[in-house]
Amino acid sequence: MHGRPSGAGLRRIQVTEMTNERWARSLECSGTGESAELDAPAFLSPAGKPWLVRYDLDPAKGQAWRESLLLRPWTLWRYRELLPVRDFEGRIDLGEGGTPLIRLQRLGPEGVEVLVKEEGGNPSGSFKARGLSLAVNRARELGAPGVQLPSAGNAALALATYAAAGGLPCRVAMPEDTPPFLFERCRQLGAEIHSVAGTLVEAGARLAEIDDGFWMLSTLKEPYRVEGKKTMGLELAEQLDWRLPDWILYPTGGGTGIIGMHKAFDELEALGLIGSERPRFAVVQMAGCAPIVRAFEEGQTSAQPWENPSTRVWGLRVPQAVGDFLILDALRESDGQAVAVEEDRIAEMMGRASRLEGLDVGPEGAACLLALEDLRAADHIVPGQRVVVFQTGHPANYRES
Template sequence: MSTGSVIKDIACRSCGTNHSVALDEYPCPECGGILSPQYDLSSVSVERADIERRRGSMWRYRELLPIREQRNIISMGEGETPLIDCPRLADRLGVKRVLIKDEGQNPTNTFKDRGLAAAISAAVERDETTVALPSAGNAGQAASAYAARAGLDCHVYLNHQAGAVQKQLVRAHGAELHLVDGRITEAAAAFASDREESGWASVSSFHTPFRHDGKKTMGYEVYEQLGWDTPDEIVYPTGGGVGLVGFWRAYRDLQSLGWLDAEPPRLVVAQAEGVAPVVEAIQNGWEQHEPWDCPHSIAKGLEIPDPGASPWIIEAVNRTGGDGVAVSDSNGLDAAITAAQQAGVEMCVPSAVALAGAFARAADGTYDGDETIVVVNTGAGCKSAGRLGPHARS
């Protein structure tokens, strides 16, 4: 049965080539640029009310996703995560509402499930047998879970510093875990050289066109959950920027569909002070980042020294009147404890950087008191329990 997907081709952001939907070689075979699915939004046959009646997962938006055949969708109910009102945090920030988009409630406890559900489903649709990726940890865990469900072989490249939970669960799902000395850059290099020889399908972020595409469903959901209305601002914990680009894509789609009745929200990049190349670029008015030599943060998912999609992230920030904010690891941990104690919400360390970023903006006098602020909790607190407990007692 058809999903009704209106995907029409896969475009390269760099050289502008429009590749066929069947493309199975990533990134762009012409120039190595970032690929993105394009949709014929004028032919979408559903309305907002039809979407509202569907329940269950991000595939409620299946017409706007890249999978054509229903049988190829590999799903565990990812998406449709709650948008949690946090009135005590709103008081602390001095704004009208703070809402946490709780992506920790996904099948493998992070927002990575959305992107990998889309990418692994796309691999199934293209008859791939083996997928591979480098990761800071969470994406590797999600990939190994969805690959296992699809019956695909999976190779995950992590560095030694990746979290114990992620390493163990990659193994539990039966994926091949390649542990690499160094940081994500070294894991990515090992992945690239092995893949060249093996021909595995890449589900690496911004190689595959489908991870940022799957993440755009966060943007659709936030809009729908606010009664088809926009918040004033979305603060996003940014490493490679996959999710932030997804939000930007969502709001542009909603505009093209004629479904957006308001201006897109400000998109705010939050990074850790020890690795803040995108914030540095935004604050200096650059169009892209400069790579960082000695990245360091306990927020491992954000420890990305050379985020190749920075021009796209910065475009999203500039076009929405957003900004960038960098916070210390210790302020991030404080924010996670505040969320746990004043809202009950369990945040992992990377996403606490976003809440700390909102606190920093409030302290700078950015807010006027009437705003609705969405903070994206990209992953559950259980991923960082070993950091949070000791910090709460210190």
């Protein structure tokens, strides 16, 4: 299992801690390149596109930064110079990040090294903790009166968790058929709950009717969730001794993780810590809601909304992604693939992962393991390659009560 890196391969020198200098410098529109002030409230750019944080990076900083990591706790905050938080010492920190890579013994295709990035151990039980930690920290230090978002479930739980820890009022809207545990837990955390007929689209519309100044922290409609998610890419590089895998298979709703990891690898290259080679990304969606897969297969640069989405894999019931063009760019730049998985295969894979590997995977993780089999069968993945599969949430979050 790949957990905390050992530091093997580092030069044997005295390691000294770096300062709390923040390398973040500005925001940049992902569509036009327009710049904006970093420490002012920001949502979508004037062009209606996501803002991305830009940093002051050069190879002269890279080696000292890499060595300083040896002294730091194994959470996402070890990468603080590559995060935009202004008040590092005053941050909300629940121990998010630092999740293990688990090598499959019997479930993976023959000859392929498969590593599962197990995100279910994060606070709130999913990878959503990474992005919402950063988003809530920034909202709090920039003066938000409250925070809100529509969610298929796990993002609502993460937002409620970090808002409670930070003392911020919180409001979430979820489809009415979201598993009851998620409603119950958000309510326990003090969030205002809205149960809405329909999907994320209708949940978002419900929140748009309320005009009381709460900041909307929806996927890519503010700049900081992607910064939290990019730490998955920073961790992968460090856990694998700065050699990236051949493939990354990722369950994709809003796609913040793919966009974030793509960004992380570019930043590591700018620091001189990796070269120009990149993993091939594979988007994994459900056959009943696959807007990115359809757009990729049709050669489109953006994805049309999926009509009447139908899947019980809640995290993948996302009919439209604000960052669709960024996801598709990352796929094509990496020579990646997009896979739609049939609903009736999920339960069997969840059981097989338990029996063969002792892993308690959620439905999104099971979808990625099925995509692994499909990509191997199509000879996209071949023996001798190293593949990272994201297991993004603990199945306990989907229990009935």
